[in-house]
Amino acid sequence: MIVTEAELRDQLRRPVAGAKVTVAAGARLSPAARDFVKQFALVLVEEGGAAEGQAGDWDHDAVFPVALSGETPRCTQCGTGVTSKPSALTQLNSSHYASKTHPRIKLRGRVDSLHARVLWMQRLAHEAGEEALVADLASLAAYCRELISAEYNERPAAELRLAGLDPDTMHRATHDPRSILGVEHLTLDHHDDEIQHLLNLVRTESREIEILALETFPSPHDHGATICHALNRISSAFYYLQLRRAAACR
Template identity: 45%
Template sequence: MPIVTEAELREQLGVPRRGAVLRVPVGARLTPAADDLVRTWDLQLTEHAGVVPPAGVATGREPPPAGGGPGGGAARLRTDQAWDRPGRFPVALEGEIPTCLTCGSAVRDKPSHLTQLDAHHFAPKTDARIRLRGRLDTLQALTLAVGARARAEGHAETAGHLDTLAAYCRELLAAEYHGRAPGEIALAGLDEETIHHASHHPEEAVGLPHLVPDATHPETLHWLNLLRCQVREAEVLVLDAYPPDRDDTEVARGLSRAVNRLSSAVYVLELRLAAATRGGER
């Protein structure tokens, strides 16, 4: 089964154009970097039997899931938000040998104190971006764990929304790694601005004042509150990695806004659960 890389897609694409149509071999799968390029520019992939895979491309990989297309179905999946899809490992090991961000030398055998910053560089694990990435990874894991707790308590709707937020955590990781602004968050039919407004005006959103969790609330709500606290800590790490007084790029502004809105989204889930469980109801 042919594997299509980001470099091969960019060779066809030239200057990036949103919605451009690219040709790939029948049954092709995408590398993570290629998949990210497709989603970022909303590229349309068409399979053509006449497209020959580049020499040396590995074949014989396991087939994609049923109903999948290029990229094993990930690039073809279209929901209201392109990031709301199954997870993919974000690191792309392709192209030239990465170099050390500190000394500039090529890194052929990675030492234990370095990790891959992006497709071209390794950095110390104490780098501010790596610290942020570790926290985003933790957020995704915690979001899934809170979702599992919500299901166990019978809060199926909340659990489903947490699945969405876990996907958004993966979007934040991918965006940070590839150096692009994240997509806008959406949850429960609410867009980014509506989520933000609801988090500041809960009386309008759910008919409750601002929430102060206590022992009368269900366990899931306390886990949601812990998740919200962790997101707030991640906001600080974004500012450490992308100081607003020195970095006014689209990536820096986008990550700061996205993590802030993720905090709002978790709080909205807290509010909705508190409203739904008043009087002991689920």
């Protein structure tokens, strides 16, 4: 089933950024409909399902974060359909291939690497018997997949929530840890364990990725702005976990 721009417009009296539109399960958007969704950062809701990108729907077991479906993808450089993909190209979205040096592909690779490190830390936390940390790292790994999915599908990223905390609460805790968690800001050395150092490493890496995202999606930008903001908050989440571990060891 193909959903047209006219069918989406029929659901909206006046298009506004972030509005929800309903589509049939498994439906595909026409090229004009995709442009309409991108222009207003619309949130697609499958009939009988949750809104894509809505907070909470991303926190689940691992699934491949992008769907390789749609019409024959076109090259972003020459505009022609790509029936046999050269090794130097990769899928930018469901309808276009791009060079592997494209800024969005570079950003996607860095988020993928962050995802791999989070999974590694989760394994170490499991071996150490820190099951609360295992659960939080599972959520952060899922959120990395959410960011990849949001970038690929060109939609707003969902809001990060960790252990019942919204991102703004975590952000405040990382700026005033003494009043909220009862510990000072952290300075690590050789006495700290491997997990604490890895949490610190991914915190710094997520800051670097945020800068890359800001270069990839210069302001103003619709869905890209939510990805940049999400990367800022995910670095706060890693630091929050560092502070929480430090507080637990007092």
